[in-house]
Amino acid sequence: MDDKETGHKGGERIAKVIARAGLASRREAEAWIAAGRVAVNGAPISSPALNVTEHDRITVDGEPLPTRERTRLFLYNKPRGLITTHADPQGRPTIFQRLPKDLPRLISVGRLDFNTEGLLLLTNDGALARVLELPTTGWLRRYRVRAHGTVTQAQLDALHEGVTISGIHYGVIEASIERVQGSNLWLSFGIREGKNREVRTVLGHLGLDVTRLIRVSFGPFQLAELAEGQVEEVKTRVLREQLGTKLVALSGADFSAPPRPPRPPKRDKPETPQQKPVHHAWRPREEERPGKKLRRKYHGSEAVVEIRRQPPAGVARKDKLTDRKGRIVSVERHGKAKRDGEKPRDGEKRGREEPRKPFEKRGRGGNTRNQRRHSPDRSAGPRPRNPRSR
Numbered sequence: 001m002d003d004k005e006t007g008h009k010g011g012e013r014i015a016k017v018i019a020r021a022g023l024a025s026r027r028e029a030e031a032w033i034a035a036g037r038v039a040v041n042g043a044p045i046s047s048p049a050l051n052v053t054e055h056d057r058i059t060v061d062g063e064p065l066p067t068r069e070r071t072r073l074f075l076y077n078k079p080r081g082l083i084t085t086h087a088d089p090q091g092r093p094t095i096f097q098r099l100p101k102d103l104p105r106l107i108s109v110g111r112l113d114f115n116t117e118g119l120l121l122l123t124n125d126g127a128l129a130r131v132l133e134l135p136t137t138g139w140l141r142r143y144r145v146r147a148h149g150t151v152t153q154a155q156l157d158a159l160h161e162g163v164t165i166s167g168i169h170y171g172v173i174e175a176s177i178e179r180v181q182g183s184n185l186w187l188s189f190g191i192r193e194g195k196n197r198e199v200r201t202v203l204g205h206l207g208l209d210v211t212r213l214i215r216v217s218f219g220p221f222q223l224a225e226l227a228e229g230q231v232e233e234v235k236t237r238v239l240r241e242q243l244g245t246k247l248v249a250l251s252g253a254d255f256s257a258p259p260r261p262p263r264p265p266k267r268d269k270p271e272t273p274q275q276k277p278v279h280h281a282w283r284p285r286e287e288e289r290p291g292k293k294l295r296r297k298y299h300g301s302e303a304v305v306e307i308r309r310q311p312p313a314g315v316a317r318k319d320k321l322t323d324r325k326g327r328i329v330s331v332e333r334h335g336k337a338k339r340d341g342e343k344p345r346d347g348e349k350r351g352r353e354e355p356r357k358p359f360e361k362r363g364r365g366g367n368t369r370n371q372r373r374h375s376p377d378r379s380a381g382p383r384p385r386n387p388r389s390r
Helices: 002-006 015-018 026-034 126-132 154-162 200-205 237-249 369-373 378-382
Strands: 039-040 058-060 073-078 116-125 142-146 162-167 168-170 173-181 185-193 209-218 232-233 293-297 304-308 320-322 329-332
Touching: 002 378, 015 026, 015 039, 015 126, 026 039, 116 126, 126 237, 126 304, 154 162, 154 173, 162 200, 168 200, 185 200, 200 209
Parallel strands: 116 209
Antiparallel strands: 039 058, 073 116, 073 232, 142 185, 142 209, 162 168, 173 185, 293 304, 320 329
C-alpha cells in the first residue's frame, strides 16, 4: 500500500491523531502501531509515518477511535514533593496520581522540579502544550524565590542582558529584591525560556542558595488564590482570547467540539450496603418492649454481647441479680451457704451486727483520737506504756 509508505499529502500523522483523541501520548501511540494494534481503513499498519484525514477510519485493538475532544486548559497548584511525569522509574509520586479521576488525559505544559511548587498548566492537546512551552512564544514565567545569601540589585540588573554558565547561555532575566530578612531574602524572578533548573542555576552562580521556589504566573495565567493541590479549568472563551489567533493557528486548537463526558471512577471493590448509624438514645423500658433483646456493641471490638432484660416482676430466678438499670447480672457463689443462727468459723470475717457509730472513720490511719477517747477501755485509765529499752 503506497499510502503507508508515502502517506497522504494532507492530514496529520497517525500518532498525533491518536494522542489528540486522548488515548495515549505520541510515543505510546507509536509503540501501539509497531505492535500491530492500530489499523487504518481495516488494514493494520506497522509504521507511524502515515498521514490520515478525517475521512479515514482508524481502529485501536478493533475499537473505533473516539472523536476528538475540544481543546481544554487547566491551572494546577503543584505541591512540593511531586514529579511532573506520568510514570517515574524510581517510584516517586507524580502529579497525575494526585489529580481528580474525572479529568481527561492531560499533558503538562513544561515541567516543574521535584521541590518547586506553584502554577502548572495542563492541557488535553499535545500540540498546544508544545507551542506554549517554546521560547519563541515569549510568554513570561514569573517566580517568587526565597534564597539564603546576599546579593545586590545591581547584580540582578546585569542579568537582563543574559548570562552564560558552563557553556549554556540563558536569555533575558528580570529579577528584583522584594524584601530582606536577616541572611534570607525574597526575590521576584522572571524568565522566558524555561531551561532545565534555570532559576536555581543562575542564582547559584550569584552565590545564593535557593530554599523555596514558587511559580506564580505563566503568561497571562496567574496562580492567584488557587489552593495547593487544586485544579481549575480555564473557560473556553477566556482561553481563546488569551491565545490569540496566531497561537490558535500554530497549535491547531479546536474549540468547536463538545467536551467529552467525565470518565466514571474505577471501583476495585463492590459497593457494600451502608450500615445504619449507631443510635445512642436511651432505650424504652422492658414494660414497653416485652421480649426484646438488647444488642450492645463495644467500640474497638467486633464482639457483640447480647444481654436479656429483667424478667417480668414476680418471677424469681436463683443466682441472678439486677443492677439499677434493670439489667441481669450473673452471680457466682463460693462455699456453702450459712444456716440461720450459725456462728462464723475461725478465720472467717465477722460481720457487724450493730451500725457504725458516726464518729468512727475509715482509712489506713487506724483508731483516731476520737475513737480512743470514746473507747470502752478508756474508763480503766491510761494505757500502760512499754518501758524504753536501755
